[in-house]
Amino acid sequence: xxxxxxxxxxxxxxxxxxxxxxxxxxxxxxxxxxxxxxxxxxxxxxxxxxxxxxxxxxxxxxxxxxxxxxxxxxxxxxxxxxxxxxxxxxxxxxxxxxxxxxxxxxxxxxxxxxxxxxxxxxxxxxxxxxxxxxxxxxxxxxxxxxxxxxxxxxxxxxxxxxxxxxxxxxxxxxxxxxxxxxxxxxxxxxxxxxxxxxxxxxxxxxxxxxxxxxxxxxxxxxxxxxxxxxxxxxxxxxxxxxxxxxxxxxxxxxxxxxxxxxxxxxxxx
Amino acid sequence: xxxxxxxxxxxxxxxxxxxxxxxxxxxxxxxxxxxxxxxxxxxxxxxxxxxxxxxxxxxxxxxxxxxxxxxxxxxxxxxxxxxxxxxxxxxxxxxxxxxxxxxxxxxxxxxxxxxxxxxxxxxxxxxxxxxxxxxxxxxxxxxxxxxxxxxxxxxxxxxxxxxxxxxxxxxxxxxxxxxxxxxxxxxxxxxxxxxxxxxxxxxxxxxxxxxxxxxxxxxxxxxxxxxxxxxxxxxxxxxxxxxxxxxxxxxxxxxxxxxxxxxxxxxxxxxxxxxxxxxxxxxxxxxxxx
Numbered sequence: 001x002x003x004x005x006x007x008x009x010x011x012x013x014x015x016x017x018x019x020x021x022x023x024x025x026x027x028x029x030x031x032x033x034x035x036x037x038x039x040x041x042x043x044x045x046x047x048x049x050x051x052x053x054x055x056x057x058x059x060x061x062x063x064x065x066x067x068x069x070x071x072x073x074x075x076x077x078x079x080x081x082x083x084x085x086x087x088x089x090x091x092x093x094x095x096x097x098x099x100x101x102x103x104x105x106x107x108x109x110x111x112x113x114x115x116x117x118x119x120x121x122x123x124x125x126x127x128x129x130x131x132x133x134x135x136x137x138x139x140x141x142x143x144x145x146x147x148x149x150x151x152x153x154x155x156x157x158x159x160x161x162x163x164x165x166x167x168x169x170x171x172x173x174x175x176x177x178x179x180x181x182x183x184x185x186x187x188x189x190x191x192x193x194x195x196x197x198x199x200x201x202x203x204x205x206x207x208x209x210x211x212x213x214x215x216x217x218x219x220x221x222x223x224x225x226x227x228x229x230x231x232x233x234x235x236x237x238x239x240x241x242x243x244x245x246x247x248x249x250x251x252x253x254x255x256x257x258x259x260x261x262x263x264x265x266x267x268x269x
Numbered sequence: 270x271x272x273x274x275x276x277x278x279x280x281x282x283x284x285x286x287x288x289x290x291x292x293x294x295x296x297x298x299x300x301x302x303x304x305x306x307x308x309x310x311x312x313x314x315x316x317x318x319x320x321x322x323x324x325x326x327x328x329x330x331x332x333x334x335x336x337x338x339x340x341x342x343x344x345x346x347x348x349x350x351x352x353x354x355x356x357x358x359x360x361x362x363x364x365x366x367x368x369x370x371x372x373x374x375x376x377x378x379x380x381x382x383x384x385x386x387x388x389x390x391x392x393x394x395x396x397x398x399x400x401x402x403x404x405x406x407x408x409x410x411x412x413x414x415x416x417x418x419x420x421x422x423x424x425x426x427x428x429x430x431x432x433x434x435x436x437x438x439x440x441x442x443x444x445x446x447x448x449x450x451x452x453x454x455x456x457x458x459x460x461x462x463x464x465x466x467x468x469x470x471x472x473x474x475x476x477x478x479x480x481x482x483x484x485x486x487x488x489x490x491x492x493x494x495x496x497x498x499x500x501x502x503x504x505x506x507x508x509x510x511x512x513x514x515x516x517x518x519x520x521x522x523x524x525x526x527x528x529x530x531x532x533x534x535x536x537x538x539x540x541x542x543x544x545x546x547x548x549x550x551x552x553x554x555x556x557x558x559x
Contacts, residue, residue, distance in 0.1 A: 004371045104355030111319050112372040113345035264322040267312045
């Protein structure tokens with residue numbers, strides 16, 4: 001790894017890291033501040049939900065929820081945190097090398113005496129550090145929110161940690177896939193449409209996989225691989241699905257490296 | 270010793286042609302001019318040698334090392350000035366130069382100061398605030414900062430005012446005296462003639478001619494246009510004159526030979542206007558296809 005590239009890459013992303021981290025933290029606190037309302041009226045909530053069609057509840061992952069427990073409540077809204085993290089990770093993946101090419105700075109970087117593998121590794125590490133920074137702040141704010149809003153209710157620490165740490169693998173999936181796709185298309189003009197598409201696309205797949213029952217869409221979407229309700233209800237990860245997730249991530253990363261090493265960096269045209 | 274050895278280098282972008290079967294050598298310490306019209310394959314050749322793109326066939330060697338295998342090692346001693354300069358917009362000039370310098374071994378503070386003062390570069394401005402010409406200056410300082418042994422200049426003078434162009438040429442000559450080899454790509458014949466020892470001419474992806482600059486000049490035409498009252502094309506019916514045409518009352522032709530004789534002949538006329546120009550590259554190429 002090249003320290004200078006790492007530092008440069010990290011600093012160039014610093015505004016984005018701050019923005020995303022603030023959004024995630026805000027979501028943690030805003031949702032949790034309603035915990036007492038939900039917990040106090042859990043029974044009524046249950047009655048309301050029973051009137052909704054079963055398919056709709058499955059689509060939103062609301063069929064197996066206990067809103068009056070700490071973990072149950074977190075699993076209800078963790079989906080939205082996952083969505084934010086997915087878009088952020090997708091942004092970093094899609095933009096990792098494509099931004100240099102659209103802004104034409106790739107010529108500068110790639111004519112330095114550093115191998116492409118080293119360049120990509122340094123960039124990857126910087127993006128990983130950016131995502132981890134967001135995660136760490138999210139974890140701290142989650143514990144802070146719990147201590148403020150949980151009204152002393154008990155919860156299983158191991159399960160919570162499992163849920164919180166699972167976001168790293170979750171993010172890496174979107175990052176790696178974004179990187180690979182960005183190297184397969186001719187030119188990524190703007191990163192955001194791609195990362196939004198990937199994140200919401202995966203989410204919709206996950207939602208529909210609940211509705212159609214038989215269709216095995218859960219194999220390909222991380223929102224199923226790391227479904228909060230499953231983790232909370234079972235106190236464990238869904239091992240086969242997580243394995244699929246890791247395999248896809250690794251394949252995408254390896255493909256990304258291969259494509260980058262063999263890529264033609266075209267001149268301004 | 271050959272600094273650059275290119276043999277049968279070919280590059281296709283899908284089906285469209287980059288360069289086809291290009292071979293040439295550049296010797297240590299020379300300034301090699303590489304000229305051709307836009308789209309002829311000049312940048313493609315340079316980008317292949319910098320391993321920004323990968324060859325379809327053939328091979329390129331720099332410092333005796335294959336460019337596809339030893340890229341990082343080769344680039345340690347290369348300076349590159351692209352035709353259009355793009356840097357991280359949010360950075361200040363000084364930060365970009367320091368970032369660039371950090372990739373090479375050594376302390377370049379003094380040299381950075383020397384080069385930026387010479388090129389009158391303001392170090393504390395943001396890249397995004399710079400004009401095209403000023404970005405080019407950043408490119409020049411950045412390319413020369415780490416004292417490379419080989420310089421790739423891809424149409425380096427575009428965007429520079431004449432004064433800066435002269436300073437730049439002096440700087441390149443100075444570097445060359447210290448032993449730096451220069452690969453100078455351009456579509457402007459004049460600057461290649463001023464600077465280079467040898468020149469390669471590329472057209473439609475193929476090397477048309479590699480020759481000493483002297484022999485190129487001896488074969489050179491001048492393009493002359495004369496406007497005078499009552500002038501007829503027959504007046505220029507002398508040896509060395511070709512391609513005589515009349516347009517809007519002025520007579521245009523190509524001339525090759527003793528320029529003094531021609532000037533004397535023209536001075537006998539009562540002129541409204543006269544221009545003597547370098548032929549365009551296209552016209553030089555026509556000569557090579559005769």
